[in-house]
Amino acid sequence: NIEKKSIALSLEYNFLYQTDITDCYGSVYTHSLSWAIHTKAVSKNKRNYGDLFGNKIDHHIQAMSFGQTNGIPQGSILMDFIAEIVLGHADYELSEKLASALKGRKFHILRYRDDYRIFVNDVSDGDTILKCLGEVLLNLGFRLNTNKTYFDEDVVSGSIKKDKIEALKFEYVPKKLSRKELLRQLLIVQQIGKQFPNSGTLKNRLSKILDVVKSKDFYAQERIISSLLTDIAYNNPNSFPVIAGLISNCIAKLPNKRQKEMVSLIQSKICMLANIGLLEIWTQRMSIGLKFKLNLNEKLCKSVYGDTQQIFETGWIKDMKIKNIIDSNVCIDKKIIAKTKAKIENKEVQIFSPYNY
Known part of the structure; x- marks a missing residue:
């Protein structure tokens, strides 16, 4: 560390x-890769693709970026x-x-x-x-x-880091929450996010809340908690996977119609942001579990709905076998999609266990 x-x-x-x-x-x-491996003097005298290993790396990275160096x-x-x-x-x-x-x-x-x-x-x-x-x-x-x-x-x-020093003002997330304490903890997260957007402290605190929160903590305040979580996500997009997990927990006990309305409202809010591919993927994850379709722009999301299109740029790949595999969208498993549940499990959004600061 x-x-x-x-x-x-x-x-x-x-x-x-x-x-x-x-x-x-x-x-x-990209040329500096060859310099780093072989020295600049050697690289400048051997510029062809097959001359140096570094040239090969340089060539393929350029190909991934339409020839840009x-x-x-x-x-x-x-x-x-x-x-x-x-x-x-x-x-x-x-x-x-x-x-x-x-x-x-x-x-x-x-x-x-x-x-x-x-x-x-x-x-x-x-x-x-x-x-x-x-x-x-x-x-x-x-x-x-x-x-x-x-x-x-x-x-x-x-x-x-300044966000960690700021976090010292607040006590740890308690192991048990009440309805009132859950709101207070989310307000703390919101304020941290305003001062230190997308910080590790913010994401760590959200993960701790996700670990300890219970369904009863959301009771009768689903709308306000969903609004607060959406506001945090709006200002801290990198935290959206954990927030999606919290929202799915929050609305789990609501009637299906209200669940769909809530997710649609969240999607309407986040669509005002730029570069929202990750957010759309997680919003779609919520909607798939609730068995309804959202109007999304992300290519990967459209492919999940069966709108066949090229997700990744593959024109630079020479090996046709690899190219065909990528173009066929085999990354989408319809069987898993059909089994997807409404509630997002912690393991889906917490790939690594959160660590203490």
């Missing part, structure tokens, strides 16, 4: 700098690994640069993906490291995010 390591380093260092890379995945220069897809472990190849190369370049720029000086740098934490005992050393880091990253097509570059004289407090 980078925060725990940062706190431990407060024994040795007095100052902390934090920064990250602007649009990291979207800025990855900037940016890699986000969301998969494979792409995390590919980004790490380039960022690891940047680490090496930075180490070489600092070996001469700060020879004999004491400092420590932690990196987690595109987030950097720099520990020093002299402010001028921190400034030097930031300058060298900026130069190394620029050479690879990256830029430091000036809006997220901070300096802190309190290493311990600076090591902890």
Whole structure:
């Protein structure tokens, strides 16, 4: 855990700098993959597809993006690994640069993906490291995010995310809720979401509520709780899977007609947002369990309804067997859809157990 390591380093260092890379995945220069694996000098002399392994990776990533040389897809472990190849190369370049720029000086740098934490005992050393880091990253097509570059004289407090510090004002979610306490806990989540949208603290607190809430806690306040949860989702879209689980629990005891009305109202609210593919998928999950159809725009949702269309861009795939499998939409299992229940189980939305902060 980078925060725990940062706190431990407060024994040795007095100052902390934090920064990250602007649009990291979207800025990855595909040619830099070959540079990182084979060095830039070798890569520039061997540019053909078959010359170097790095060229092959470069070629296929470009093909996935219609030939563009900037940016890699986000969301998969494979792409995390590919980004790490380039960022690891940047680490090496930075180490070489600092070996001469700060020879004999004491400092420590932690990196987690595109987030950097720099520990020093002299402010001028921190400034030097930031300058060298900026130069190394620029050479690879990256830029430091000036809006997220901070300096802190309190290493311990600076090591902890602001949303976690804010959460210290509130007690833990109790193991048993009452109707009144459930509302209070959701209002706490709403306020955290206003100040720290899509934060880990918010999602962790929602997961804890999902773990302990009972059907009786929703009784006679289904409308207000659904409205509150929808408001939280509207301002924190990344939390929608857990919120969908809570909403399905909330309306589970209502008559089917009222359940459908509630889900339709939620869908009408979230459709005002941009880029709502994930939200539509989870809204459809609720509607499938209730055995009714919503008018949705997400391609994957339409395919579930039998509207055959190409979900993924496959023109770049040369292997026809793989291409045909992807184009056939075999990812949709009608048997599982037919068995889908109205209530969303915790295991559907909590792939990993929530951890304590």
